[in-house]
Amino acid sequence: MKVEQISVFLENKAGRLAEVTRVLGEAGVNIRALSLADTTDFGILRLIVDNYALARDVLKSKGFTVGKTEVVAIEVPDRPGGLASVLDILAKAGINVEYMYAFVQHSGKNAVIIFRFDNLDEAIALLQQAGIHIYKGEEVYKL
Amino acid sequence: MIFDIANETLPREDLEALQLRRLQALVERVYHLVPFYRRRLDEAGVKPEDIRSLADLEQLPFTTKQDIRDNYPFGLFAVPMEQIVRIHASSGTTGKPTPVAYTQRDLNTWADLMARTLAAAGVHRGDIVHIAYGYGLFTGGLGFHYGVERLGAAVIPVSGGQTRRQIMLIQDFGPTVLCCTPSFALYLAEVAQEMGVDFRQTKLRVGIFGAEPWSEAMRTEIEARLHLDALDIYGLSEIIGPGVAVECIEAKHGLHLFEDHFLPEIIDPVTLKRLPPGELGELVITTLTKEAFPLIRYRTRDITAIDYAPCICGRTIARIRRIQGRSDDMLIIRGVNVFPSQIEAVLMEIPGVAPHYQLIVDRQGALDTLEVAVEVDEATFSDEVKGLQALAKRIESRIKDYLSVSVKVRLVEPRSIPRSEGKAQRVVDKRKLSA
Numbered sequence: 234m235k236v237e238q239i240s241v242f243l244e245n246k247a248g249r250l251a252e253v254t255r256v257l258g259e260a261g262v263n264i265r266a267l268s269l270a271d272t273t274d275f276g277i278l279r280l281i282v283d284n285y286a287l288a289r290d291v292l293k294s295k296g297f298t299v300g301k302t303e304v305v306a307i308e309v310p311d312r313p314g315g316l317a318s319v320l321d322i323l324a325k326a327g328i329n330v331e332y333m334y335a336f337v338q339h340s341g342k343n344a345v346i347i348f349r350f351d352n353l354d355e356a357i358a359l360l361q362q363a364g365i366h367i368y369k370g371e372e373v374y375k376l
Numbered sequence: 377m378i379f380d381i382a383n384e385t386l387p388r389e390d391l392e393a394l395q396l397r398r399l400q401a402l403v404e405r406v407y408h409l410v411p412f413y414r415r416r417l418d419e420a421g422v423k424p425e426d427i428r429s430l431a432d433l434e435q436l437p438f439t440t441k442q443d444i445r446d447n448y449p450f451g452l453f454a455v456p457m458e459q460i461v462r463i464h465a466s467s468g469t470t471g472k473p474t475p476v477a478y479t480q481r482d483l484n485t486w487a488d489l490m491a492r493t494l495a496a497a498g499v500h501r502g503d504i505v506h507i508a509y510g511y512g513l514f515t516g517g518l519g520f521h522y523g524v525e526r527l528g529a530a531v532i533p534v535s536g537g538q539t540r541r542q543i544m545l546i547q548d549f550g551p552t553v554l555c556c557t558p559s560f561a562l563y564l565a566e567v568a569q570e571m572g573v574d575f576r577q578t579k580l581r582v583g584i585f586g587a588e589p590w591s592e593a594m595r596t597e598i599e600a601r602l603h604l605d606a607l608d609i610y611g612l613s614e615i616i617g618p619g620v621a622v623e624c625i626e627a628k629h630g631l632h633l634f635e636d637h638f639l640p641e642i643i644d645p646v647t648l649k650r651l652p653p654g655e656l657g658e659l660v661i662t663t664l665t666k667e668a669f670p671l672i673r674y675r676t677r678d679i680t681a682i683d684y685a686p687c688i689c690g691r692t693i694a695r696i697r698r699i700q701g702r703s704d705d706m707l708i709i710r711g712v713n714v715f716p717s718q719i720e721a722v723l724m725e726i727p728g729v730a731p732h733y734q735l736i737v738d739r740q741g742a743l744d745t746l747e748v749a750v751e752v753d754e755a756t757f758s759d760e761v762k763g764l765q766a767l768a769k770r771i772e773s774r775i776k777d778y779l780s781v782s783v784k785v786r787l788v789e790p791r792s793i794p795r796s797e798g799k800a801q802r803v804v805d806k807r808k809l810s811a
Binding site for chain 1: 758
């Protein structure tokens with residue numbers, strides 16, 4: 234139920250993001266989803282890729298600091314209030330969303346959203362109880 | 377064990393009386409024998425007979441490395457060449473080496489001091505001492521060598537290099553004591569591991585490590601990897617070589633400085649005023665007994681603090697703290713003296729913070745600013761912004777607590793701070809660049 238996300242530390246200077254994408258591209262790693270959190274000094278790039286281990290190895294070999302985080306990919310009904318209905322379930326249980334970002338999907342009616350929770354296992358259990366579809370890791374890497 | 381009970385455990389009153397007698401004799405001697413000192417004292421308006429108490433030491437001018445260079449090669453020698461039996465020199469990384477000389481009596485004194493040093497480290501007759509300090513112009517190898525012989529233990533004079541062969545000798549000859557630089561000790565551990573040699577299987581018991589600054593964290597690592605007690609030794613060729621100060625094995629807390637031969641002072645490197653015990657400053661040493669190459673108030677540039685409290689080992693002579701850095705590197709930030717090594721010490725205490733950092737000093741309006749660039753490694757990295765910001769804040773507040781200086785911590789990528797083969801460039805002072 235958990236998806237491996239790779240996080241990369243980036244200094245705020247020109248060309249660093251380009252460098253990450255170039256390194257991944259040359260290694261044949263395909264980026265499935267990404268988000269960038271930035272501050273005045275640094276940024277954190279979060280990526281879902283089709284080959285986590287390869288992405289980690291090539292980025293590390295180029296001197297990037299990388300981390301692994303487990304996130305959840307949820308199918309959210311693509312209609313007004315769809316996301317709100319999911320977030321309500323979590324809010325009632327007191328589960329905090331650390332961050333989230335949307336997945337680019339070529340087909341299918343519903344949106345895929347990546348979530349990072351402070352309490353991952355509890356969140357998964359709650360969402361499953363509520364009948365919300367959670368993607369398996371392998372599904373996400375190949376979407 | 378204390379090698380020279382009489383001199384290492386003197387009541388302070390007696391020690392100071394001895395120091396004063398020797399200081400007076402020294403000033404008298406150099407005034408008449410070394411034109412450089414005569415000129416300096418005349419310029420300062422001090423005559424040898426003005427030295428009536430130890431406090432009068434402050435009237436005497438300082439001597440610096442530059443003074444030794446200006447008198448290259450033999451201008452500061454205080455005896456004729458007929459009485460000199462040995463010449464050593466410091467490495468001279470910045471140009472010509474700095475030559476120093478010894479009479480036979482100086483060599484005897486040095487051997488005695490090194491015997492004291494080794495005894496303080498728990499070395500005794502029956503020990504086998506593996507000396508991997510370089511032999512030659514460098515004072516390390518021969519300094520230790522004569523000390524071991526004076527003590528009556530056995531010497532293996534390996535000198536530097538040939539690491540694999542050294543490990544073979546450590547296995548086959550069974551030395552109990554290892555003397556080398558702390559970085560070479562760690563290198564030995566690495567090579568031994570490659571060779572499949574376990575230090576637990578050797579007879580090594582004690583290591584005496586010096587000739588470069590090292591930290592408490594490094595001690596822990598050396599002790600764990602080499603399975604011995606690691607002790608810090610301090611010395612410099614200008615003063616005599618190794619054997620100026622050493623930690624005792626009983627306390628491992630501060631280096632006993634042989635005050636009956638070397639009169640220490642701690643000064644503020646900017647105001648040049650003497651600092652009270654416990655305060656961090658530059659170590660200044662006056663050699664009380666050296667014949668061939670005496671020095672008056674020599675500015676070592678090494679940063680430490682002095683403690684006159686007697687030690688549990690029984691020695692009454694003062695202890696200096698592990699060398700914290702060099703005064704050449706000192707920064708003044710809004711009136712506060714800051715040594716890069718102090719910042720380093722704070723960083724090293726924070727788990728996971730890589731030891732690579734750089735200090736960027738600047739001035740905004742009339743106010744100095746200090747930015748600390750710290751590399752983020754995998755142990756400290758968090759994929760959440762607040763996690764990294766908390767790390768930066770934690771480092772900032774720790775530095776503020778320790779040094780009373782507000783800094784801004786900037787997290788940077790690994791290997792983004794330039795590395796160098798020799799001394800790392802820890803400080804970028806933009807105030808100087810624009811001045």
